[in-house]
Structures are given as structure tokens and as C-alpha cells.
Amino acid sequence: MLNKLFGEQNELVEKALTHPSYTKENNCSSLESYERLEFFGDSVLKLFTSKLLYETYPEAPEGELSKIRSILVSDAILAKTAIEIGLDKLIKLAPSEEKQGGRKRESNLACALEAVLGAYYLSGKQKKIEKFIKNYIMIYAEDVDKHFEKYNAKDILQQYTQGVNKTLPVYRTLSVNGPAHKPEFVVEVEWNGEIIAQASGKTKKEAQQNCALKACKKLNVTEE
Numbered sequence: 001m002l003n004k005l006f007g008e009q010n011e012l013v014e015k016a017l018t019h020p021s022y023t024k025e026n027n028c029s030s031l032e033s034y035e036r037l038e039f040f041g042d043s044v045l046k047l048f049t050s051k052l053l054y055e056t057y058p059e060a061p062e063g064e065l066s067k068i069r070s071i072l073v074s075d076a077i078l079a080k081t082a083i084e085i086g087l088d089k090l091i092k093l094a095p096s097e098e099k100q101g102g103r104k105r106e107s108n109l110a111c112a113l114e115a116v117l118g119a120y121y122l123s124g125k126q127k128k129i130e131k132f133i134k135n136y137i138m139i140y141a142e143d144v145d146k147h148f149e150k151y152n153a154k155d156i157l158q159q160y161t162q163g164v165n166k167t168l169p170v171y172r173t174l175s176v177n178g179p180a181h182k183p184e185f186v187v188e189v190e191w192n193g194e195i196i197a198q199a200s201g202k203t204k205k206e207a208q209q210n211c212a213l214k215a216c217k218k219l220n221v222t223e224e
Contacts, residue, residue, distance in 0.1 A: 001086045006120045006128045012037065013123075016115035017087075019108060021094035034115035041118025045073055048133045056141065064145075071144045071151045072137050076205060078110035081136050087112055101180040106203050149222040153212035160221045161191050169215065171208050174198070187211045 002009060020033040049072055053065045060068075071077065082088060083104075091112050093102050102108050117129055144151055161169050169191045177184045187207040188198040197214035201207030216222040 002090070002116070005085065005132055006116075006125050007123075010119075010123060012119035013116060016041075016119040017090050017112060018092045019094070019097060019102065019112070021097040021102070022092040025094035025096070034112055037115035037118040038111045039118075041114035041116065041121070042073075044117045044121045044129065045078075045114055045133070045137075048130050049073055049137060052130070052134055052138050053141065056138070057145075067148060067152075068141055068144050071148070072140060074151075075106040075110040076151075076203075076209075077137065077140055078113050079106040079203075082109035082113040084136065087116065099180065101183065104181055106205060149216065150213060151209075153209055153216050153222070156221060157189075157212045157216050157219075160216070160219065165192070167191065169196075169212070171211065173204060173207075189215050191215070 002013065015032060016034045016037045018033050020030065020035060022028075023030055023033045046069065049069055050065070053060075053069055053072075057065060057068075088103050088109055091103060091108065093108075097108075117132075120129055149156055157169055161167055169189045171187055171189050174186045174188055177186070182202075184200055184202065185204045185207040186198070186200045187204065187210075188195050189208070189211045190196065196218055197211045199207055199210035199214055201210050213222075
């Protein structure tokens with residue numbers, strides 16, 4: 001699908017799809033992994049996302065745009081997008097990382113997608129990158145704008161608990177169910193010596209976010 005979205009793959013794109021575990025296990029230079037391209041691609045992603053948000057919300061202040069962008073470029077949305085375009089099937093992983101579910105790990109998918117964007121930018125595909133971000137990332141912008149609490153519940157809960165008694169909520173993973181390539185995490189959150197919510201998710205981060213949203217509702221911190 002990458003060819004359809006951006007054009008023919010090249011050496012830079014191959015490097016963008018190479019996880020650090022692969023270079024380490026094959027005694028290659030760490031420079032052959034996606035890490036440098038991911039560093040660059042992170043800025044590419046933010047640049048085009050910022051441009052599109054600026055154009056889409058001409059009346060929105062800087063703070064509002066920053067809030068929306070922070071969610072749009074998060075690992076959760078990037079990983080979901082990476083799977084949607086089949087990037088998870090293309091990443092080169094060491095067998096050990098593969099066995100540990102690395103092909104579906106949010107951070108791996110997000111880093112690989114950023115690296116791919118960086119690679120295609122350096123290959124002169126700026127217009128196709130902007131079109132991709134508009135079609136695959138910006139589609140979440142309206143929902144994020146209307147239901148920001150749903151995406152940022154952990155931060156909202158933390159701000160609330162610190163405001164009440166300067167303490168932080170504590171998250172615990174109760175169980176991880178299912179196969180390594182498709183796990184389900186069950187998490188609880190405790191505050192003030194009380195378990196205030198429990199939830200599940202496909203990743204630990206997603207489970208914690210769902211848990212935090214339940215806690216926010218219980219504490220009447222948000223209307224979400």
C-alpha cells in the first residue's frame with residue numbers, strides 16, 4: 001500500500017522499516033535502523049499536521065490547536081494508522097522482538113510511520129505526505145476537538161488529583177489476556193487508597209486511558 005500512497009519504495013524507505021532489534025541481531029550499524037529517520041519524520045508529521053490544523057480551524061487559538069495536534073500525533077493514533085495501511089506487516093524485526101508482540105506494539109508502529117514519512121519527505125514526496133496526513137490523520141481532528149477528554153483522560157485525572165491533595169493516581173496492570181500478537185490488558189487505577197475504576201484495552205496505554213476516563217466520570221471531572 002505504501003507504493004499506492006507515496007510511490008515506489010527506495011533504500012531510505014527500507015531503512016525506515018527496519019527496527020533497531022533487526023540491526024542489532026544482524027550485527028549491522030545502528031544507523032541502518034529507522035531511528036534517525038524517525039527523529040526527522042516526527043518533525044515532518046508535526047509540520048504538516050500543524051499546517052492542516054491552521055487551515056482547518058482559522059478561528060482557533062494557538063492553545064487549542066496545540067491540544068488537538070498533541071493527540072493527532074500520539075502513538076495511539078499513529079499506530080492505528082500504521083495498521084490501517086499495512087505498515088505492521090512490512091517492519092523488519094528480530095525474531096525475539098517478533099515473539100514479544102513487537103509487530104503490534106504502539107511505539108514500534110508509531111516510530112516506523114514517522115520514519116516512513118521522513119524517508120518520503122527526503123525523497124521529494126511532500127505533496128503526497130500532506131495528502132496522506134489529511135486523509136489518514138486529520139480525520140480524527142473533529143472528534144478530538146469535540147471529545148478531547150476521551151483522548152486525554154489520564155492528564156485530566158492527574159491534574160484533578162493533584163489539585164485536590166497533591167497526589168497522583170496509581171495504575172496497576174491486573175492481567176494480560178490473549179496471544180502475544182493480540183493481547184488485552186486489564187488495568188485498575190487507585191487514588192486516595194481507593195480503587196476508582198477498572199478497564200481494558202488492546203495496549204497498556206489504551207487500557208490506562210479507558211480506566212482514567214471511567215475514573216473522571218465517577219469523580220464528575222468530565223462530562224465525557
